[in-house]
Amino acid sequence: MSDFDKSRKNNGVSRRALLAGGVALSASLFAPKVLRAQDYPTAEVNTTGLAVTDDTVTIGILHSVTGTMAISETGSVQAEKLAIEQINAQGGILGRKIEYIQEDGASDWPTFAEKAKKLLVNDKVASVMGCWTSASRKAVLPVFEQYNGFLYYPTFYEGLEESPNVIYTGQEATQQIIAGLDWVNKEKGAKSFYLLGSDYIWPRTSNKIARKHIENFLTDCKVVGEEYYPLGHTQFNSVINKIRLKKPDVIYAIVVGGSNVAFYKQLKAAGIDMTKESPLLLTISVTEDEIRGIGGENIEGAYACMKYFQSLDNDNNREFVAAFKEMWGDDMVIGDVTQAAYLGPWLWKAAVEKAGSFDVDKVRAASPGIELTSAPEGYVKVHENHHLWSKTRVGRAQADGQYEVVFETADLVEPNPFPEGYQ
Amino acid sequence: MFADYSWSELTAIFAMQGFAGLILFSVFVLMALGLAIIFGQMGVINMAHGEFMILGAYVTYLVSIFFAEALPALFPAYFFIAMILAFIAAGALGMFVEWAMIRHLYKRPLDTLLATWGLSLILQQVYRSVFGAREVGVTIPDWMMGSLPLTDMIEIPINGIFVMVLAIGISVGVYVMMYRSRWGQQVRAINQNRVMAGAVGINTEWTDRMTYGIGCGIAGVAGSAFTMIGSTGPTAGQLYIVDTFLVVVFGGAASLLGTIASAFTISQAQSIMEFFLSGSMAKVLTLLVVIGILMLRPQGLFALKLRK
Amino acid sequence: MLEHAKGNPNYVLMVEGLTVSFDGFKAVNDLSFYVEPNECRVIIGPNGAGKTTVLDLICGRTRATEGSVQFKGQELLRMREDQIVHAGVGRKFQTPSVYEDLSVYENLELSFPKGHGVFGALFFARDEEVNARILEIAELIFLDEQLDEKAAYLSHGQKQWLEIGMLLIQDPQLLMLDEPVAGMSVAERKKTAELLNRIIQDRSVIVIEHDMGFVEDIATRVTVLHQGKVLSEGSMERVQNDPKVIEVYLGH
């Protein structure tokens, strides 16, 4: 980590400056100046033997197409391919078209490591868009650090990591959690919370941060229960009884995968009507993608806290949603992670052009401070800790499977993967 | 442990937990009955049992779409038709599988395990290709998703009652079929002595096929019912397989009553432990206790003592 | 009613009050009998009389509900099957049980009473002693020409012999044979009777058999079982003339 600045100080971007920049730049969305390859000779922009030719550059896409995680990762693959196509339509990066090699991680962590190594060692890709679960990221991380690859990782995750070889385009836990808890506390007057999750690191770490925040930073608030169920668990009647008994103001749910469907269906069947908000349900794990399996009618009225909803009302997003549906079909829905995956190629493009080189070291050096005004979620900026400054939003689930945005933070929230006071 | 709660709360806890346990019990019974018939009566290990359940779930999904589009007036009742079709679809597939695969393997029970595992992989991929990798959302008629408030603490989910009634109904049906019908007699005769049964004029081939088909058909109905409480996706069937096998083995493979008793024991144990422990630990403990008891009493709870 | 005094130390086997019930059905009911050294005891009785069950009880294959089985002063009912074998009781099953995938030689070798522990078996060596003993037994059971053949290829009668040979190589004091001549040709039966008569020289044998001619050839004493109980006992002649026996068995 010697070449990597670990300082995590606030670089103090004011809201006004951001808004001004955002408006100015979004006008030029998708129509930047075209760079010509001959201005950037291959020998100069690629000194480390990456797969860069005079008119192409190859990157890797590494997600699960098969296995249990395929359900979640499909959207990310689609978003990344859309971004690549759009970039190529604009003339590519440094005048070079992006080509991609897609590998299947097969929902199996060693396979991820194996394929990551193949992409870096055999294919010499210039960067990789990929991974979804923390476990797959942890598996490929040593590979990326050893072979000095560069990974854009799209999922909101538990934090506690800042690798020089990864740009985290999703939110880390504090970004996603704190604003939402503040909001339910202030707007809904919530005082007691029941924390619930699938049993693995992301829900546990997230709930830990939530608990610290509730107990130490919110006044008179308390956690009345905390509970974890194995991945794939399908019977939630016991925990629903406990919730009923404890009468919390908020059920804070981080259930994932197939368990999600079971949980919300059983919650509804047990007579807990989320539209009545008593208790209110706040989740950070259900995107529009998941609602398709759960059924909008079963989750209507629940709140989700994340940085992006498909229903966001801005020009960038409208264009993005239209382009996505055109490419992948009208019945597609777009969740938070899908949008974050879409940012990956664009952030990389910006960093490469800023660096004037595909070399990983130069791209890394250029990355902090990269701004993207064209992001569907709005203006984002890369922090020195390789995470993104982003807004956090709360959405309310509708019967049609979309979220209605009911709140967004005024400012960008600073990423803080090693939050002090929360560990 | 009890100090935090008032007396009336405790009463409510036990009432609700008891009911949650009963729902879990019904779920286990539905999962296990089909398997108990196939495993107990035919000695075949059907690792694709979960996939037959999911077939039932997908059939329900298709029927729900059909009714929503073509016959919206009858939508509240579509579920009953879906269950019948799920039974037919899973049963037909089961009979086909028996004909194509299982009948060649009756003397090699461990091999049926591998072959049906292969079948489960194939079915998963077929589901994925046809319905997509994502879970599908099955819309349940509104009347089935509500609950009946008994007191302000106790509410009874209607889908829970539905699952229970279904479990009881199918159990009774299977009982009548196995122990009160001529067909059941034939199945049990074959189970005891295949050659003799054939010699006295029982069509063993056809009886086997029917037995397998009915076992799979019940799995299909279970899957159809589970769309109310669980997810429907290509790999969702695998979530059930360990629990299902343990219920059947724990009950004593050849005994229908054993299966039901074992479903009751395991579900109550799990449901009680879930209330006082975290969900993960409750699951681990339940499984460990079941394994432990099986080690002490490998023949299961109910097993006939036979002269070898 | 029995002419033998209880507790006579000269008996090889003393079965007393032996009872087993399967879900209430008493397959063997308060059975007692005694076997002397060098005796060939034949147990006969109609189907379902409990003959095979008696052998199962003695060798530990089925657990008795009540009673006692003493073999040379040791209580067998409390011992594991392999311990019973090591005590000197050998048992041949009704259907020939040989290892079909192994050769005759290997079948006999596995029965050789050495290397019965895990590590004993792992480091067992085919020395001259083993080899000599196998050849000796093979000759005795008329299979010295078939030593390298897979047991699966033997005739039914030869499999029966092989199984007897597998018992003989352990040199048991009590040999229990369940229908040793079933499925044999006349010539084979004669040879088997000859074999058994030779075997009896230095041990006791319990045989279950239906073939009366064969029984006559070999029996020292005969016990008739009926519904799990002793119906009659004594020499062949005496049993044959017992009216009770004629009624339930021979009369059929």
Place this chain on the structure above:
Amino acid sequence: MQVTRKNSLFTRYELIGFAILAAIIFIVFPMIMDTFRLNLFGKYLTYAFVAVGLVLCWGAGGILSLGQGVFFGLGGYCMAMFLKLEASTPENTSIQSTPGIPDFMDWNQLTALPWWWEPFHSLTLSLIAVIVVPVAFAFIIGVAMFRRRVGGVYFAIITQAIAAVMTILIIGQQGYTGGVNGITDLRTLLGWDIRTDEAKEILYFVNGALLFVCLGIAQYVRKSKLGRLLIAMRDQEDRVRFSGYDVANFKIFIFCLGAAFAAVGGAMFTLQVGFMSPSFVGIVPSIEMVIFAAVGGRLSILGAVYGTLLVNWAKTTFSESFPELWLLGLGALFIAVVMAFPNGLAGVWSEHVMPRLRKLGSRGDSGTPDAAPSTPAAE
């Protein structure tokens, strides 16, 4: 008539078989593959340890365990714990609130190393644990099950449930085990960087050598009286019992031996891949390992190695180009092996290829004494 019957460790054909496999693993693969592919095949070969163990338990002994992943995982975890402690020096982990403990413990608010991690500071103790922990666990399972004569299908289902419990336990106790992520980011073994290309190559050869040690042991066991007893037990368990053997002990032994093989494979996996995770402990990998053995031929230890290599190679190749076809293919493979080729590759070889080769051979050279005994596959 032959008077003495030699019981040699290898027949001529078996010796040739071993030599060919050795040549493939030690000469051909290193010659034609770059380090990346070689490392990949090294990873496949670690599964071959499990498959060889399964041939002994299942093919020879009739004991089908659907929980071999547990032993593979335990072996791997023991190795990973040592490597993780070595990687977690106070300097490397200075960013943590408690430096000097593995990172995942720090994330889970552990402030001190659990006592049962302490022995894994020592390589010797760790290597002992790699074998002893899984074998002890197998021994407990074996005693409990085989003493009560649980066998066949019941054994398979119970071992499967044990695999499920183990996975939930490892994932649930993430503060002590690394949870679903596993133990990751392993770097050095006694200061030797295991991530470099030379290290990977050396580990490949160590792995190959260990595999041959296991194959040698397996071959010895099969050729010993114990091996013949296993076959005898599989076919006539009662006869063996009434020949004076305590059948349970033999089953326990072979099950423990299979567990030990799997554990060595797991430890080598950790070294070569650089991490260990609960995804190898569960039901799916355990059943996949059974299919490796089945494809190779459940009766042939060499076949098991070929089967493992073939299935994994196919998985890598096909899942790259036709991810959808792959699952269908794998499913069909399961069914085909069971229905059409119950003895797997080795069966095809000994039933179809060998007889023809022999026919060709016997024209020139008739009646060598070794020609009569069958290949390992046919036994």
